[in-house]
Amino acid sequence: QSALTQPPSASGSPGQSVTISCTGTSSDIGTYKYVSWYQQHPGKAPKLMIYEVTRRPSGVPDRFSGSKSGNTASLTVSGLQAEDEGDYYCSSYAGNNVFVFGTGTMITVL
């Protein structure tokens, strides 16, 4: 039940795209489609941005997209905007009704 591995930071200029990875194992991401992504601004609760690998909840801009290959999931933010700056966490089902989060990535808009 180890945390999923994410890069500590990523950055891009306004309008550019940034992709962050989330690496797990064959016991979590590699086996299940239950991968989600969360955005968190300082002092605020997290917000669901992507679920079931690629799906966006109502209200989340289509600039946010997700994918998965093998044991690694990815989140891409296209057309970066200032308000996209914050911490991003992935999460996956790990079997037996247990869930695990990633280590988190801070996205900076230059």
Added chain:
Amino acid sequence: QVRLVESGGAVVQTGRSLRLSCAVSGFTFKSYSMHWVRQAPGKGLEWVAIISYDGNKKSYTQSVKGRFSISRDTSKDTLYLQMNSLQPEDTAVYYCARDLDSMWISGYFAFWGQGTLVSVSS
């Protein structure tokens, strides 16, 4: 609209107990699985526990097994986390979160409370 409000956070000494509550409104509580997620100061998110919509399934992260207990009272629309034998490493903001889908365990944390701070001093 969906609302989750945690309470019960406090400063406690190592080895003591604490019960957190999460009062919900704006949805049919008995239809949704619920989670507790915590975040230590300056650290990342850690999933802590889940209780299924019907209360029949409960699971915990390894580090709290045998010490923490999740429960729900549908008559009060309230989720609980009983925390015993608290340790300094349990210091965190504790969030309750609602699953995305009803009558299911999806593990998608769709709605969150504002969090309540638990501080364990040694």
